[in-house]
Amino acid sequence: MNIINSVSNANKTSFKGCIIKRIAKTGEIGEALSIGCDFLGKAVIVPAVIMKVSKEPKEKKEYSAFKNPVAAVIQLALEVPVLLVGSKIIEKAADKGFFDKKNSDFSYNQKKFKEDFIKLLEELKLNNNLAQKIKEQGYSKNIASEFCDFIKTVNNKTTKDKLNLAFSKFEAAYKNQFHLKNRICFLFALVLTPLLCAIENYIHPKVMKKVYNYEHTHQKLVHNILKPDMKKFMANIGKKNK
């Protein structure tokens, strides 16, 4: 029993540890998390709460409750492409310096600073592995922690300062671009809200009509199979006997 307990405790600790490690390595958080939470809540939790709490007749409650999953799917179908396509367009523009001002310290151009940092690593003939990873994956929390480990191994102070400065500029430009993308995509989504509501209003009654038609036919069939009309049945038997 003790062995089982200790094994299950070890599993629990490792599971908790895994979650904490995962949280510690989470990348930048933005609109995607907000959209995901919104979808889950709208599609699953709202209908359940309406059905449980509302004292309206069942049909009315169902109608109002089912509106939410339909709205959630439409919202997801519109917001995800806006976020993905919008992010890509803004990223390309930012990497061309579209959002930057000349002679300004503040930049959204992460591509430029990424290339500068890789160039510096190659010039100094240091850590080709890190340079290759950044080339392929760009910035991430893992890359940042790898850089922290790598910089500890550099002994020359001037080189260390140069690398730190180049990496911090790359990191700052990446973060600036990420948050800019999120705010612009939010504005896109806000502008698209009337379209979203119009589509939802158009689709919703049609979906509901289909669901109700199916439900009523289904219920009628089940009712006829489970509870046959005994009077008709007896009358039919009577006719046959005659």
Next chain:
Amino acid sequence: MKIQKIVSDITNSNIIKQHIKRSSVDSKFLARTLLLTSVSKDVFAYALRVRNTLKNNLIEEDKKIYTAKMDAASGVATTISQLGAGFLVSSERFQNFFSDKFFKKLDGAELKNAKNALSAFSTLIIASVFAKRIITPYVACKMAQEKKKTK
């Protein structure tokens, strides 16, 4: 080029620069920004939904009024509950309590990152799942029924 100048003037204005810089370093600020963007989308959507539902002739009259009432009540309830819950969860006292409990073994950059992630996750989950999806429909149902009784 004129458009580029206008856009870069906006993206390099002090307000935007401060906002972007703070979003990168201040987890509480980021969590509250995401909360406000989510709430503002909801408020706008609910207002439009009420208007559209009332104008939609494909929905039967009694269902139409009930659904519109539900939407209006949901809009008010969702704003209050999400902002209340989100601001409470993103507060330093709440965040410190949970990060001290969960992240005892972490330090340095890992601890900072974990704290940032916890702040955003907990604020959004409590606000947009718990407050918006459990408290709001409950309050909205009650509000819609009350309105019906008074009519």
